[in-house]
Amino acid sequence: MKSYDVIITESKETILEKFSKFNAKVLFAAENTCWPDRSLADKYPGVKESEKRYLNSGGFIGFASEVYDMVTYQPIQNGEDDQLYYTQIFLNRGLRHEWGVKLDTRAEIFQNLNHALGEIMIKYKGNHSYMYNVKTGTTPIVIHGNGPIKPEFFRLANYLADGWTTTSGCQACKEDLLDLDSLKEADYPTVLVASFIEYPTPFIREFFERLVNLKYPKSKMQIYIHNAEELHTKDVKKFLEEHQDEYSNIIVTPPEKQVSERVARDWAVEECIRTNCNYLLTLDSIVQLTNPDLLTSLINQNRSIIAPMLKRPGKLWSNFWGALSNEGFYARSEDYMDIIDYKKKGLWNIPHLSNTLLIQGHRLPALKGAHSHNLDLDPDMSFCQMARKKMVFMYVDNQAYWGHLVIAEYFETNHLNNELFNIFQNPMDWKERYIHKDYEKALEEEAVIEQPCPDVYWFPIVSDTFCDEFVAEFENFGKWSGGSNHDPRLAGAYENVPTIDIHMNQVGLEQQWLKFLDVFVRPLQERVFTGYFHNPPQAIMNFIVRYKPDEQPYLRPHHDASTYTINIALNRPGIDFEGGGCRFVRYNCSITSPRKGWMFMHPGRLTHYHEGLRTISGTRYIMISFVDP
Template sequence: MRSPDTSFVMMPSTILLVSLFCVTSVLSAPALQVIGLRGSVDDASERCKRSADVFGYYYTEINLSEYGRTTDEVKNEVKLAMIKKTVENSDSEYVLILDSHLSVLLGQPNDLLQAADNLKADYIYIAGDAKLGDEDPKPESIFHGLFARTKLLNEAIPKPPSVLSEDYVQSYLDAIRAKKGTTLMDTSSAFFQQIYNNASNIQIRFEHDRGYLQNILTDTVPVVAVANNDHEAKRRLNSLSNYLTRSWSPETSCQACDEDKIDLDKLKPSEYPVVMLSVFIVRPTPFLQPFFDRLSKLDYPKNRIHLTTFCAISEHQKLVDEFIDKHGSEYISVTELNPTDHKDQDQAFLHAAALCLDKPDCANLFYVEGTVQFTWPGTLKHLVSTNRSIVAPLMTRYNVFWSTFWGDIAEDGSYKRSDDYFEIVERRKRGLWKVPLVGSTFILSRWALSEISSDYLEEAFFYLSLTSTTTKKNVFMYVDNREQFGRLTNPTSYSLTHLHNDLWQLFDNPVVSVHSNKNR
């Protein structure tokens, strides 16, 4: 710290010079304006916005939600007219147009401008299919990825007619061909990296605290990642983005984990978000007595919890009733879902979701199956604090890698292991990881419940239904492996035909067996 007697004195002329410099810096427009086309706000559009914030872009969203939930539901002529309105009022020399639901910025503005300068083109379009080589831009290319000189683009886009039609977009494409300026379809991924399900040509590299992509086939480092608009490609981008935009790196570990975190320690227990605890017993399950004991000991005020139960196994109903008799009065409300009223697990879950949404105070639904043994009482408090759309605590079965999430999904909807699955399960990498599927137990935000309930896609089994729906609606699923939450019991060999059924589980569930006996 500089002492008062040696403090620096700024001369008047210096003050004037600095003042003029500051005013000029404030008034001068950024060289690049990024325009994100957006329907309704969702996790994907917020990810794109975050990537712009992390790297310091001048970012503008065009809100198209009155025309469609996502941009692909909006007519091309409407999107083009909105772009025209934005670029004609832009003072930036360059403009980048992206679909915010499908895109992530990978580097700083200077990196992006340098990549564009290297390509020596006035218009750079994302390539639809690299196998086709250079070609004229298609209408969808305009809205999924376009870098251009703002002045040229503004001149090329005609003034919108009083009645918009597809001819308006074609008139723009004709103008591009007729007017001055060079056009490039980026088939080498030097600027845009299009993400497909099969992304074996893409590798993640790290530079200090930042992850980036390298295309090993073309030996290029793209500055923008754009997913193809299908479920497989969107899930692939979700997985890659775990390591991008300063989210996680080997040097810093998880950088994004505490973003938007709810600090419950600063709240009174009476101010905690209200949760609906939904207990589902959907198969013959061992050790339900310790399951309910541990559930009752979760460190979260029961007067901030609504309880719902669904028991599809009649032999287990007695334990459910005993739990409700003992603790039911401690919860805000108790609702039992009758299995005869629901044809499957999907319908029972949607009923529980509706119950939460019908209660104005219900902020989250905590879904818990009977196979989940919470050994850490702070689990629910921790999951609420993450403030994400859907989060599953990482839990595994004894001595196997069966866990509460999948790292990838095959094209036929079956299980597929991701490259980082073992590292996450073994906690060699710790953080909050976007994953394609979660199961057994997870917490859902009110927004996520609303999105899922409004357009539910029923698939072969419940978890896959949830995955298809959330992928379509851009609701992100996470698994959290920063804490030791507990274990999953293995119900595979469990039978209800013995006098003491749990005693037969010594080998398949030894940890739970020993723990339960010690507590008797």
Template sequence: MEYLKFCFVFSCWMKFAYSVFSTDTPQAPPPIPKEKLLVLTVATEETDGFHRFIRSANYFNYTVKVLGMEETWKGGDVGRSIGGGQKVRLLKEAMEALADQEDLIILTVDSYDLIFAGGPEEILRKFQQANHKVLFAAEALIWPDKRLADKYPLVRSGKRYLNSGGIIGYAPYINRIVSQWNLHDNDDDQLFYTKIYVDPLQRQTLNMTLDHKCQIFQNLNGAVDEVLLKFGTDRVRVRNTVYDSLPVVIHGNGNTKMYLNYLGNYVPNAWNYEHGCRDCDDDVVDLSQLKEYPNVLVGVFIEQPTPFLPEFFQRLLTMDYPKDKLKLFVHNNEVYHEKHIQKFWEENRNAFNSFKVVGPEENLSQGEARNMGMDLCRKDATCNYYFSMDSDVMLTNRQTLKLLIEQNRKIIGPLVTRHGKLWSNFWGALSLDGYYARSEDYVDIVQRKRVGVWNIPYMAHVYLVKGSVLRNEMKERNYFVLEKLDPDMALCRNARELTSHREKDSPSPESFHMLRPPKGIFMYITNRHDFGRLISTANYNISHYNNDLWQIFENPADWREKYIHQNYTRIFTENYLEEPCPDVYWFPVFTEKACDELVEEMEHYGSWSGGKHEDKRIAGGYETVPTDDIHMKQIGFDKEWLHFIREFISPVTLKVFSGYYTKGYAIMNFVVKYTPERQAYLRPHHDSSTFTINIALNNKDRDFQGGGCRFHRYNCSIESPRKGWSFMHPGRLTHLHEGLPTTNGTRYIAVSFIDP
């Protein structure tokens, strides 16, 4: 008995020792070498989406074999309906030569709407962990036959339905699947794979499963809300927040291609916080290495009354690009602007290689006019680029055209924004009905917190298109006319989808099999430089003589640039002002253009007061020291003038009268006219103000003789006022003054009694 006990204990101990020290315990299989992974994809032509796919594959050093290149696509319009059987047929043909390589892993994916976010090692590791011979991508939506839903095996967690845009498996098993294909090119590939997968016997025999929790494949259709960008120091990933996974293959299936474009602006290494834009300088054009600059047709579109149009044309003229390489096409839809175009044409028609103007008498719609401009480049074999500009674009960067050409994109525009606003010339995303939606990065791009070149779904106002694109991918389209869309929206939708009206709207059964998957020309916006701004045209009133004067609220940056003296800021940076008499300060404030237009506006109004004491325009109806003048209020310019005082006079007041904070308010604001015939001078007087400004609006000795101002207390006279310069002096008590006689010509001054 004791012996038996000993044997039992000894046997148990040996089993324990064997379990601890034995080398025969199960080990994790060795990693599959990345050389054993082959990526097979189908692409019949090199679209923008295909090139993006290849770039992401090259970044991770995938081995990729492309099937079907240059072959006519007969697989149906897979972007909108069933189809894609041609992909299975091409894969079947390719697998015949690979079927006997038992250790070869085949990854077959789409290419036009797919990018890699991780490398071969990661995808092979996750495939091994799945512990199946074949792994399909999964999604939450069933397509194309909902009747097959009940045949799918139930899953406790994860996505239940198969998506054929991503398959990974051992070569012999992939071959056994695709060798069953005996259908037509325009039959549906996903339906084919689905029927095999939902067959329990085949699912078991071929050891197939789905990537239920998006470890490898992330289909975006129906799952956009599940994913977000995860920024790292070297690259950017897409994270599935539902399953806390980092998918390797990102597929923009269904109607999520625009969202994939957004993700592709970052994934895998396009942009991150650490390095910024990492591929902005890839494939650029070095203009300095070209024998001659490309030929560019510039299309200018004036479709509504637009402020600062002469300045727009001046910027066009001073653009840093050889004028002999520029042809100019102008469509003007506004009679009001004919005088501006005529003047520019007369002065500069020989500055460009050619100059064509189509006016309002042609009665063209916007879409027709824009088609005409694009057609001029399309039909001209020497036209290398088409540069479209709306008249509300102010390009302050003279290098804009060169910078756009250098980026070497099919369609690219410079970022321009409304001054001080988030309104810009692009949309970062579209709503379900095709209109504006704000993307996560829109504000950062507009404010240039993220700088780069961005693939976007919509752009307008200003963009550059390659002439070769117009003569090839975009050669057969009426691009600016589509349904009830605005011309710019029509252009962008047509470029994104690139299918004809007839095919897209009502495909006939006999032509359906010839439809191609959408090529999708990518449109880019660049904010790598400060290019300029957009003019606001919404409230442009053209009932005045010089309408731009009234734009101080709507377009303050352009108003300032046109009307404020170029040396104004030097008042604060370099103390650029003078004190010709005690407490009388003299400084630049208006440009010559501002002076001229204000005088023209007053003369156009024409109702000068005549310098009479009786004056119904003021309280009490009596002016003690009258001048021959017109009040700003009479021409409807009082609000604008007071804003000018607050914006440009008040800061000077604080500088020269330290400690005094002006309200920037004035009741009396007027332009005075001095002539020997009507009123040549003004007798000594005090102003009813805390301080007064007096701005010279024309030139002494050229426009008039005499004139000036004398301050009695200091026996100090200023007799040579400078056009656009303002006097500022106290109005009451200390500065009794008079207007010196104008002996010849006409002298104009603008006066305000501030803080009465």
């Protein structure tokens, strides 16, 4: 059984059995400090060093007649301290003996946690969890989170009363559940989804796509978007154009309104109250919700405030704090790593949440103005501080993988397609957008690799989106070479086999491309060119080539200055251009219909003398790297 700051971990029969062994009429809890009047400390009877000396009135048990006599002994006003009242009775030797009052000095029944966190631990026996006092060797039953250690008490409460055990996992997750599946869509709760775009954020397109993909009736969803960033105006506009009519209502606060984040977040709370919505779901733009069942799953958990556990992939940074420091800021809890690594799965009462929260509508009146409650703190910290003050519990759920957080720091925004440059900061999202959906198939043990010419291998490598954005980025840069032998970009300023091209280092993509070669190209190379390992691969010639009939339609036969070469087709033969392709002279083998997003890989020196076939019409784009020159 659980309440505000007390947990009872055993049955009443067990409590009575333990109480009977004290041979007392009234038994009080005990603690390590004398409060509220420290001057009374020396008047207490002595105890052993391992025992607790001082009365705590947060828990007591006794016979009704003695308890009645004690509580009616003399009047006590509402403003007076009840612990001082009982302390004075206990320290009166006559009254203590008359009413048979004793203290639970060894924490046989009562465990007060303030100033005692270092002496307790959680233990498990089958499906049962219990507290063990290592100092006294006892297993207390009534656990009291007294004093200023509430966040740590709530953390321990996640496990106690069989809330989570090593054998059964989260048993508390099965309590007080709702069942939306039993409802008709017309009876679903209404949800206000408030999205906050406060700074330039990579992969905002996917943010909106995943919002749309949530499996929840759109007729039951209102959308509020606070966009403080001019860069993302086009993304918001696109979302509105495609989905305006699907939701019950959409409200947008654009950058020119200059509404602060704090005001916008408080407004979302007030709007949810005004419209009598059942839930408020807040989403920061760095949130990528990849599990479409998220909203229904969180609602089914039936908690005041709940969030999916999200973290930065491969990092320790997440959207919750497991504990608080004495100053009220982040502290790592003992179980934090187990939670973010999914070694412990469940529903966790925690002191701070950010980035995305689902809040029950009936809780919102108590949280009005919470984001502005403390102007010295960030809005999310201020909100959580208010929630803690109001005892509105916050939970994080890691029972499933819900999604992740993107990293928005150092996001370059001076390009046409900024995410192309983001492979280091957000490799998971970069791969999701830019790598071909069939890429992994070529790495499977039983995969059959296409080989259109001897020792020439053909792989799906990048997505259509990559090809389109890549070509657009270079055309936007626009500084194509003249195709002459004189090339000041090269050491020696001479190109033996010139093309109309732009080098990756000219647009600032060189390091990102080398990362691409290492992460995505090298595994394929090691698969087909058995025995050759170079980790990481090196390449000083990485460039996009443009073929046009009136500019440079073909390329004469040549060897590449590489151990192996990759050639990625960036647009569609027969649609974007006619003709083109590659002929390997020694084998008299031609590839005339390269697929968009697919990569040829072939040896560079000696064996694979080749030429670029004539482009008859349109414009053909290919991406070339001479790997390990």
